[in-house]
Every structure is written in C-alpha cells, then in structure tokens.
Amino acid sequence: MIGGAGRGGPGSAGGDVVVENSQALLAAITASSTDAIISKDLAGRVTSWNAAAERLFGFSAADMLGQPLTRIIPPDRMEEEAQILTRVGGGERLTHFQTVRLAADGRRLDVSLTLSPVQDASGKVIGISKVVRDLSDLQRLNLELQQREALLQSILDTVPDGLVLIDQHGRVQSFSAAAQRMFGYAAAEVVGRDVSLLMPADQAAAHGGYLAHYLATGEKRIIGTARTVVARRKDGRTFPVELHVSDVAVGGNHSFVGFVRDLTERQNRDRRLAELQSELIHVSRLSELGQMVSALAHEVNQPLTAITNYASGIRRMLGPDSPPAMATAFEKLAAQAARARDIVQSLRGLVKKEARAPQEENLETMILETSSLALIGAGRAVGLKLRVAADATRALVDKVQIQQVLLNLMRNAVEAMAGAEIRTLTVATRRVRDRIEIMVSDTGPGLPRSVQERLFQPFVTTKAEGLGVGLSICRTIVQAHGGELSAGPAEGGGAEFRFTLPATAAGREPGGR
Numbered sequence: 001m002i003g004g005a006g007r008g009g010p011g012s013a014g015g016d017v018v019v020e021n022s023q024a025l026l027a028a029i030t031a032s033s034t035d036a037i038i039s040k041d042l043a044g045r046v047t048s049w050n051a052a053a054e055r056l057f058g059f060s061a062a063d064m065l066g067q068p069l070t071r072i073i074p075p076d077r078m079e080e081e082a083q084i085l086t087r088v089g090g091g092e093r094l095t096h097f098q099t100v101r102l103a104a105d106g107r108r109l110d111v112s113l114t115l116s117p118v119q120d121a122s123g124k125v126i127g128i129s130k131v132v133r134d135l136s137d138l139q140r141l142n143l144e145l146q147q148r149e150a151l152l153q154s155i156l157d158t159v160p161d162g163l164v165l166i167d168q169h170g171r172v173q174s175f176s177a178a179a180q181r182m183f184g185y186a187a188a189e190v191v192g193r194d195v196s197l198l199m200p201a202d203q204a205a206a207h208g209g210y211l212a213h214y215l216a217t218g219e220k221r222i223i224g225t226a227r228t229v230v231a232r233r234k235d236g237r238t239f240p241v242e243l244h245v246s247d248v249a250v251g252g253n254h255s256f257v258g259f260v261r262d263l264t265e266r267q268n269r270d271r272r273l274a275e276l277q278s279e280l281i282h283v284s285r286l287s288e289l290g291q292m293v294s295a296l297a298h299e300v301n302q303p304l305t306a307i308t309n310y311a312s313g314i315r316r317m318l319g320p321d322s323p324p325a326m327a328t329a330f331e332k333l334a335a336q337a338a339r340a341r342d343i344v345q346s347l348r349g350l351v352k353k354e355a356r357a358p359q360e361e362n363l364e365t366m367i368l369e370t371s372s373l374a375l376i377g378a379g380r381a382v383g384l385k386l387r388v389a390a391d392a393t394r395a396l397v398d399k400v401q402i403q404q405v406l407l408n409l410m411r412n413a414v415e416a417m418a419g420a421e422i423r424t425l426t427v428a429t430r431r432v433r434d435r436i437e438i439m440v441s442d443t444g445p446g447l448p449r450s451v452q453e454r455l456f457q458p459f460v461t462t463k464a465e466g467l468g469v470g471l472s473i474c475r476t477i478v479q480a481h482g483g484e485l486s487a488g489p490a491e492g493g494g495a496e497f498r499f500t501l502p503a504t505a506a507g508r509e510p511g512g513r
Ligand code: ADP
Pocket: 408, 412, 413, 416, 442, 444, 445, 446, 447, 448, 451, 455, 460, 461, 462, 463, 465, 466, 467, 468, 469, 470, 471, 472, 494, 495, 496
C-alpha cells in the first residue's frame, strides 16, 4: 500500500483510486502518530484532530472539529496565531517553532510546532497542518539526564579509583580525574587514543590481541575479576595497579570500563607494617628475655648465697689440725660463690626496670593503643570488639606493664586465630566489687590440651618460634598488681583470659572517666 501511494500521485493514471488509498494511508499514519497532528483552515478553524492531540490537550476531536484553534492558545500568545496564518498561509513552512499552548484543564504546555501549508491540486493554500511535539517530557528527560550526568561525573571525580572507559577497538572514551592524577595525562591527551598508551611495552603489544580474542570468543581473561597489573605513567615510570574491568554491552556495541587502583601506596604501607611488626616482635622478645634473666637471677641467687654461707661455715668449723690447703680451698669456694652472686646480682640490676608507682589510667585508651600494635599485620582480617563497662573505665596500674600483659594476650589471640574462619578479638572490662576485671577472648581453636595445665609456667609453648615465657610474665605482672590471671574456654570456642586490677575511686562513678 505504501508502494502504491508512492508510485501514484496527484494527476497519475487512475488517480482517484490512488488518491483514496493515499488518504486512507494518511489517516492511518495520523491516527497512530505519537505526535499530535492538527489541521485547520485559513480561517483558523480545526479540520482534523488526531488521537495524540486528544491525549496531549485533553480535548476530544468532537470538542475541537470546526472550533477556532485559539481555544488552545494562551491569551498572551494570540498574536502568534495571526502571524502563523499569514506566513504559512503565504506558503512558508515553519519548523521547530517553540511556544506554549493550553490544555483543557488550563495547564500550559511547552510545545514545538512544525507547520506546513496544505495546498489543493492547483497549488493554492487551503489550510495549515501542524505537528505538535510535547516538550515538557523531553525537557524533563533532558534535565534528568543532565542531572544524572553531573552526579555521575562528580562521583567519578571523587572516587579514589581511576576510571578508564574504552570502546571495542581499545580507544579511550573517557578518563576520570583520578585517572588523570594517577597517570599524569590530561583527559584530552588520552581520549581517542589506544589504551595501550597506559601500559608498559610488553603488555601494550598483547592488549589488542586480548580484546579481539574476547570479542571473537567471549572468553574472559581479565574481565569481571580484579587483578594486579603494571601500569605506565606519562613520564614512563611504571607502577602496580589493581585493575577491574567490566564489559558494558549496549545495543550490540561493547565498551569496557576499567577501574584502576594505585597500589604503590598500599605496597609501601604493607612493607612498613611488616618492618614495624618485626621490630615490635624483636623488642618484645628482648623485654621477655630481660624479665627472664631477672627471674633466673633471683632463682640462682638463693643457692649461691647458700653455697657462700655453707663454705664459710665449714671454714670456721675446721680444727687447727686440718690440712691448711683445705681451709684455703673453702675460703676460695666462699669467695667465688660470693663473686658469682655479685655477677648475677649486677645482671639483675641491669635488666630490672625502676619500679614505677601505679597511676590511675584510662583503660579504653590503654586497650586501643595496645590493640593497634597487636593487630599490626593482621589488618582488617581481625575484628576488634571493645566493651568497656561504665563503672570499669579506670584502674590503678603501671601502664607500661599492663600494656605488656594486654599486648601478650592480644598477640597470642591474633596468632591463635590465624587459621580461623571468623576472627574476632574481644576485649571487655567489668567491675567485680572493688576490682576491675579485664577479659581478652578470641575465636581461635582454644587452648591446646597439652599446655592447659602448665599454661603459666615458663618455657611452655606450642609455637615453633615461641619462647613460652609470655604468659608467665603476664601472671607475674598481674600478681604484682595484686590481681590474678586465669584462662579458660571462650563462649563459642576460642580461648579466654581474665585478669583483675585495682579499681580507682573515679572508676566507681558510673560513666566516670
Ligand atoms: P608463646 O606465645 O611464646 O608460645 P605464651 O606463654 O604466651 O608463649 O603462650 C604459651 C602457649 O599457650 C602458646 O604456645 C599456646 O599454645 C597457648 N596459648 C596462649 N594463648 C592462646 C590463645 N589465645 N589461644 C590458644 N592457645 C593459646
């Protein structure tokens, strides 16, 4: 039918049938158009009004046919109608004429008009047809689109990850602010160029092949997963990045969005953390050793004193007829034992720290400071839960020593949880009469049966590199504070250590810190 209309035209052979057909075609097109189509005669009276016009203006065809079109023209736009009639009546065509019209309910509609003269067979203008497009929807959509774009742009400008959008040929289409900072290129220097610009030579050569391979086979190598690759800055320096690529297929066209995260800083941080941790372990080893020496010295001192006393005693008991060599030997024995005691004593003095008077300390601060040391290296893998009861916020302690106890217990817990699925370290304080109890528990495998009985004895360890003195030192420190350290199973598996400390007057006030 369309072909028929196209072949025939006014004046062609058998014209009437063709004209009838083309009128039917026209009527069908008009009825189904989503744009309002209206025609009027030169007096300005409506001669046709399609379904879309009914929907847009809220007037039915029956309302409008034969009526002056001024019904839909706002009073302040009346002179427009006179102009339109003159210009289009004179044979002119007006396109994209933006104006305002009125709907039946009085709403003002932003519309765009395309007006054409309707001519009879002799070419005389007998009316005007117009296509009315509702701009309000378009404008709203446009505005929404602009807002979304602005939002997207501001998100892209703020996320610390760089974003690189490429088309299916590998040409960069968009290069975010973070990407610009990371790579040292301005967007204008990169957009339109091949993305291999951002890669070291060996990867750059292979990239085009990857892309073609993916498009041909759908086989993913990097798409959809994050991986660490090397990127190249404008100045030629290379740096490690984590790259995450996703494929955006719209209408059969593929684009690829790459999120790029600079790993330089993270790698530096990880290295620094590892250094700090090994320093920490070294320092805590030294302090453990120091305490061990002190404890050993104490133990050895007593037998040495006894030896000195016995030797001197025997020397005094020897009669005048005893061999003189024997008396000399006992004298020497006593002198050597006294010397050994002095050496041990001075060694003890060397490692013994000055005893400090206990101070009132804020437990939450102490615990948080210690946990940041204890969790070094464990990172986010271990979650810390801290519960400080309102009436257990302060205690009377030697801060350094109690922090050593906390550090030991927390490091043991972190080490115990290394292979556990859930890793939560809980530290809680509560008041038990005039004392504060601190509880450190973990979600590790719990205390090994083999050490349970002898946990607090020195040199008991299940660790290849352990000294096994940590818990014995902890108990000594806690006892020096007049408290007790005990261990047991935690709720839901894991180990739980509890120790008590003297509370302070201030700690007694609810919430007092
Ligand atoms: P080290 O840590 O050097 O082994 P410790 O005296 O601190 O010395 O600990 C002794 C042993 O107690 C550890 O080797 C370990 O077997 C056990 N232990 C300590 N804390 C925990 C814990 N939180 N969970 C499981 N076992 C633990």
